[in-house]
Amino acid sequence: MAEESDDSEKTEDPSQKRLDDALKKGDVAKSQEVSAWFVLLGIGLSIAIMAKPAAAGLRDTLRAYFEFAHTIPVEGTGLKELWYQTGTSIAKSLALPLLMLLVMAVAGNLVQHRLVWSAEKIKPKFNKISPISGFKRLFSSESLVNFSKGLAKIVIVSGLMVAVLWPERDRIDTMIFRETSFMLAETRELIIKLIIAIIAFMTVVAAADFLYQRHRWFEKQKMTKQEVKEEYKQTEGDPHIKGRLRQLRMERSRKRMMAAVPDSTVVVTNPTHYAVALKYEDGMSAPVCLAKGTDTVALKIREVAKSHDIPVVENPPLARALYATIDIDQEIPEEHYKAVAEVIGFVLNLKRRRRGRGRTGKS
The missing domain is CATH 3.40.1690.10 (secretion proteins EscU)
Incomplete structure (x- = not known):
């Protein structure tokens, strides 16, 4: 109740100093949905652009093992060399897709706020390990909103999967009887369709959540009238003292x-x-x-x-x-x-x- 009372008294817009202090502490407006949208976009681009080259590289590596399995040494230094070559080949095939995901994950944060270096978030705090504080966070309004949002996403994404895959049910039933190359191509096509549908839905979710998080963060940074006065005293000085000093300067000037x-x-x-x-x-x-x-x-x-x-x-x-x-x-x-x-x-x-x-x- 005390926290609610304090929040209700925060009627003044935050000052620039308040916003700068929040940024130094790593307290920024951030939407996880925007980050998830960028990662999902990275997955879609990786599958659409890099899946074929990566799959071809893995295929060539594994085919050699199956074709010449009888000639591969499996003991001593030969086994060590085998693991090294296999790991190197897999790393080369997956390097670009993984790099794409890394870039999109970083971009998902940079589009929301500028780069911030702060150790404030990783400092040990008692309220983070306090069972009482943890219980309050578990049943807070924010947790309920996140739970409802997650449940709604699961329901809607499940509906999208059904809407995309149901018209293709006949092709999916016969897919197992086709050649491997055709089956992989059709699977890739269906996955891309499914990701496009999910991205379209997540675009709306990410935009709405970003606006909500920005509004919630701004409301959190608001100040009470007393906080505004205290900050003014710290930055500009006590107005009573400044007034007294101004009066003394005027009196001295008048005497001169x-x-x-x-x-x-x-x-x-x-x-x-x-x-x-x-x-x-x-x-x-x-x-x-x-x-x-x-x-x-x-x-x-x-x-x-x-x-x-x-x-x-x-x-x-x-x-x-x-x-x-x-x-x-x-x-x-x-x-x-x-x-x-x-x-x-x-x-x-x-x-x-x-x-x-x-x-x-x-x-």
Whole structure:
């Protein structure tokens, strides 16, 4: 019940990391029916293409033994040589059919998933030898599905055999009275017909089972909401910690920015929502932004500027435009040169007048 409850809570699609981890463990979507289909196809091709050459090779080898049986040594080194020649001849005759079956067996796995090297599946695990776990697997839903599937295949394949061989029953009855070469040729023909019928049926079974296994594997890889959160923490970091670090970086940046406001030449404001502190000195190619902000930060910039006797100029369009187009320690864009030059010119003239008044008052 606990496992069913856990499965019911897996509502989130698996992440790429979850899929990669499953692949590393050798946990892949695999249909035995697809592998069986490829092996069956290999058997059919071997019989259709390679049966005659293989049978001819075996026939020639065995015929020599029957024709010259009286001359074959059966003791000492002669017997050893006989076994060696016989084994070599049989191996040569069966090499290509066996190689065909090996290639098709490997292809049956490669078409379903890429090559995976993993020792996870062969590691000893207690639940594999536990009688309780084995009993649960024996009567699990998967075992019942496989049993029903196997029983259905036996019934249908038996029906196909009857459907293919029943029309040929008269020929099968008289086959034993024919010459060996004709009997073998007709037997090969009937076997090929039977394999074609079974392959056609197994094509449907393999395709359906492949889709079922893919769906079942994907559902197995799904994650609970808690697993998604834990994985995010492992790969991206705890969002609370990241948020706190981001906040600390912003606070430090804001402090450095405020510390630079006293060095500015002018602060352009909205007047309440935006504030941009600019610095310009002789020899600079263009004014530079030392600080900028909105609302609370803008208010703080204005307060620092006033406390250090930095001119604050209200120009809402320019303040909004500068805030949107420049970053800290960046020169203003060319399209704002004229407007900023007017503001800075106004501030410099204001400073000159103040200096002039100061000198007049002293004299």
